[in-house]
Amino acid sequence: MQEATAHHLGTPLAQIDTPAALIELPRMQRNIARMQERMQERMQERMNALGVRFRPHAKTAKCPAVTQAQIAAGAQGITVSTLKEAAQFFAHGITDILYAVGTVPHKLPQVLALRRQGCDLKIVTDNIAAAQAIVDFGREHGEVFEVLIEVDTDGHRSGIKPDEAALITVGRALHNGGMHLAGVMTHAGGSYDLNTPAALTALSEQERAGCVRAAERLRAEGLPCSVVSVGSTPTALSAKDLTGVTEVRAGVYVFFDLVMHNVGVCSTDDIALSVLTTVIGHQADKGWAIVDAGWMAMSRDRGTQKQSRDYGYGQVCDVEGQVLDGYVLTGANQEHGILSRADGLLAGADDIAQRFPLGMQLRILPNHACATGAQYGEYHAVENAVVRETWVRFGGW
Amino acid sequence: MQEATAHHLGTPLAQIDTPAALIELPRMQRNIARMQERMQERMQERMNALGVRFRPHAKTAKCPAVTQAQIAAGAQGITVSTLKEAAQFFAHGITDILYAVGTVPHKLPQVLALRRQGCDLKIVTDNIAAAQAIVDFGREHGEVFEVLIEVDTDGHRSGIKPDEAALITVGRALHNGGMHLAGVMTHAGGSYDLNTPAALTALSEQERAGCVRAAERLRAEGLPCSVVSVGSTPTALSAKDLTGVTEVRAGVYVFFDLVMHNVGVCSTDDIALSVLTTVIGHQADKGWAIVDAGWMAMSRDRGTQKQSRDYGYGQVCDVEGQVLDGYVLTGANQEHGILSRADGLLAGADDIAQRFPLGMQLRILPNHACATGAQYGEYHAVENAVVRETWVRFGGW
Secondary structure, eight states, rough: OOOHHHHHHHHGGGOOSSEEEEEEEEHHHHHHHHHHHHHHHHHHHHHSSSOOOEBBBBBTTTOOOHHHHHHTOOOOOOOSSHHHHHHHHHHHOOEEEEESOOOGGGGHHHHHHHHHTTOOOEEOOOHHHHHHHHHHHHHHHOOOOEEEEEOOOOSSSOOOOTOOOHHHHHHHHHHTTTTTTEEEEEOOGGGGGGGSSSHHHHHHHHHHHHHHHHHHHHHHHHOOOEEEEEEOOHHHHHHHHOOOOOOOOOOOOEEEEEEEHHHHHHGGOOOOOOEEEEEEEEEGGTTTTSOOOOOOOOOOOOTTTTTTSBBOOOOOOTTTTEEEEEEEEEEEESEEEEEEEEEEEOOTHHHHHSSTTTTTTEEEOSSSSHHTTTSEEEEEEEEEEEEEEEEEEEOOO | OHHHHTTTEEEGGGGSOOOEEEEEHHHHHHHHHHHHHHHHHHHHTTOOOTEEOOOOOOTTTTTTHHHHHHHHOOOSSSSEESSOOOOOOOOHHHEEEOOOSSGGGGHHHHHHHHHHHOOOEEEEEHHHHHHHHHHHHHHHHHHOOOOEEEOOSSSSSOOOOOTTTTHHHHHHHHHTTTTTEEEEEEEEEGGGOOSSSSHHHHHHHHHHHHHHHHHHHHHHHTTTOOOOEEEEEEHHHOSSTTTTTOEOOSSGGGGGOHHHHHTTSSSGOOEEEEEEEEEEEGGGGTEEESSOOOHHHHSSSOOOOOOOOOTTTOEEEEEOEEEEEEEEEEEOSSSSSEEEETTTTOOTTTTTHSSSOTEEEEEOOOOOOOHHTOOOSEEEEEEEEEEEEEEOOOOOO
16 A cells, blocks of 8 residues: 555556456555454453454455455454355465354364364354264364354344353253363344444344353353354444453455445445446436446345335446446346436436446446455455456355 | 266265255256257248257356257357357357347457457447447458347347337448448347236247347348347247247256246246255244355345245255245345245244254255356256266356
8 A cells, every 4th residue: 555656556447347346445444444443442441451352254355365454454363154265264374263154064074174284263053963063073083173152142043042041052062072162153143134323232232242141151051151252244333332242253344335334334435345337338218328237247136125225236436436326226137237317217318328428437336245246256456546456356165 | 968877977966065056957958958949840830941040148057068068959159248258158169159248349359359269259239339439440450340239129228229210320330331230139138027928929029020120121221131139038938930030049048947937938847057055053933944055155136026926045945856845045144044934934843953954955946047157166967966067167257
């Protein structure tokens, strides 16, 4: 980020083939700094020298360059959603990895292989059958797996409820079975459905209290539980109190997106990921410009459809990234996007063709950064409308 | 496809890491044969020795092995939606390629490069600005581009309406500018919104009549127009008359999907693409099994949401591919799918955990094969629950 050279290096956007995924570097850096500052504030309030570790979820970007920027800013370890992510980031030198999807028996050989190579890979479970399989497989291979129990604090997906008997059953099975019971983790993904600061703060507290409650129950049974890990982007940014929490996780905050805008935890000017596209035609009588970003470029994610403001397949911006208020992608086929007014009003007769002429480049802000990023094999890291670097992104399993 | 060896070769599905994309080979072969037979029938009805060529759209599978099976069955040339597809299939020996998305000036150098390498790449346009850019670029580089004019026969996307003055303006610009005006093409994508045989046949006729009308107008002006190209999977399978048509295009028919099932052009037993997944946990009190196929594995496509039957994120089948009627993926996070009853009724208390135990493999039929396939770098070609071959799929632009 040497400002002095920024204007002299790199490829102008006009020379980039479309569609392409752009990361606006100053925005990404600001998003990363904001999250670390938030963790620092909570640490100071608690007057706890150990503080709260921040463990970003690498599933959003799946890009070593992005994760390295997070670690440079103070993140400690990462979270992943697949073993492919674990293997890829480990190959890039990251060892402290939490695989945050419940492990099934047939994936244990891959977990073992990574640990034997020196990866400090932690796994999670929320049921006795999987816990027993971990114990059996660990004993058979002489491996002490490090395991967190997944806790369900908002009913949206997986996990054992904080007061369920199964929590202790699973904890005992792991600990007595010789595994390293590291602690508890939860993800209040229900936060994506909220849109007021009060509701977000309340769910943050519910997430914290439920996870801490589960930890206390395990400890009361004499079981070890050093890690209390919580988080989602909305709750991480809305929590007022993190008492008892040792670790916070969040993923999409690094890019943000229109869904997060509607949830209320960012502005459109914070959204760092966009899709560069080109106008390829018009249906002037309908007020449409046709662009070469269809759903393959944007993903099929329509996350804002049921939120307070529906952005269709994405918010249209000029090539510099300035929002063109009122214009969205109202439709998408595989490689065609339909750009028109969000309010359904017709633009003036020739207005659409004059405002968005053939060959014009635009940027489109996505509904959901995790889904849109996944459509690409690389990101162009952009500053001042110039591509500074191109970063590989991996996919698959 | 040597039946004698099918049981002795390959990897059992139990050894395949999940999630994974499976192609059920006998179904794919049947879908390919059915389309070619349909073309043959129409040819015989027309008593036209030249017949109707079938030019499959390779964007659905993006897989040379699939396209080779289509060509082996009688397909002549292919259709693509990106220049990356054109380059990839050309590298696999296919030369007759129609790039069916309106070309913009900045993509012409790539088109030229492919043609100079020997690729018989045809491009399309629907406006005078792009047509003039093609002429200017062609003259500048001494290249006679082969161009089809895109015609809008159902108002759903791009194209010039059959009776618009612009059709002749664009045709004259191309022809008088020294380009090879090859003909007209249209895609009645509005067929995806229909669900009765009568409506589908009516739209097929509208597509045919509109495209033939455009061709006749060009010819009446003394302009060449040898190609009249129509198609979408629903209209290709529903057309009763193809008089005046020289070429039919279709893509998703090779795999079919739940959207096509709801449109009424296939049964669930025809769907050749599925996602192999594993049960990773339960929320028994809610009647949920959690599987490792979330939206990253299925795509975010919810194409059946506004159709007569909503399949959520996909129809659940057993590992052999038999539909488990009434069970769908009702929800999806990035790497978690929620399997439950489609009718919202609770399964019996422990029923869900007994019926779908931890570690059980299942297959999920997708809403939209083009979108689901795009989430993978490879397909496993399966027959009798054994992986016969693994085929590379490419993505990106």
